Amino acid sequence: MHENDTKQFFEKYAADFDDLYGTQKSVINTIINTLFRRSMKLRYDKTFEECSPLENKTVIDIGCGPGYYALSFASNGASKVLGIDFSQNMIDLATKKAAEANVDHKCSFIVDDFNRREFDESFDYAVLMGIMDYIEEPSPFLEKVFSITTEKVVISFPQDGGILAWQRKMRYRNRCPLFMYTEAEIKDIVKAAGLPNPKLRYIGRDIFATVEREK
């Protein structure tokens, strides 16, 4: 399995993801969705705490999915937001929501694999929420992200270890490759990418990393 499986998985999963990561009604799914939602809320709050001030900032939302973050950035003062996702269905949702929220003049969305895309612009903030779970080679990926960021990168890494991580790996066996991380692995990945030391926080099921360009 490789990145095409991930892309196909998210094409099918887009509507459910938008509906907060699935709507199945079994007890186990209800528990998982509750934990998902809690983690999602924590990383959302942390992202906006870190990406401050927001007024007139430019943002790239990498693996933007249905545009939840991109729209919030645009509605809360960012001057320009670019969302990129390799799932057409996710980008269709994001584009529709940006128009409904009247922020389409500030948001643009592109369907592409971030690894393959060439950029001729840079952004004040780069946001990577829920994407490192699917990135096979995280160091070159982060190196590229940092090369187009002028201030700060915020990243959620799914935490490895424990029953929840094990359970999630089981669920993903037939979906797409899934990558999880320990604190030590994150430090090694960031170092190998040649980035400054990350600030790491444990939040819910994630380790939230902030990498800041030295002033």
Ligand SMILES: C[S@@+](CC[C@H](N)C(=O)[O-])C[C@H]1O[C@@H](n2cnc3c(N)ncnc32)[C@H](O)[C@@H]1O
């Ligand atoms: C779990 S979703 C997170 C969506 C959004 N960031 C959020 O937190 O609501 C992960 C997204 O990353 C996208 N993705 C994964 N690998 C990618 C890549 N190499 N390039 C672009 N998008 C990618 C998937 O299509 C999916 O929509």
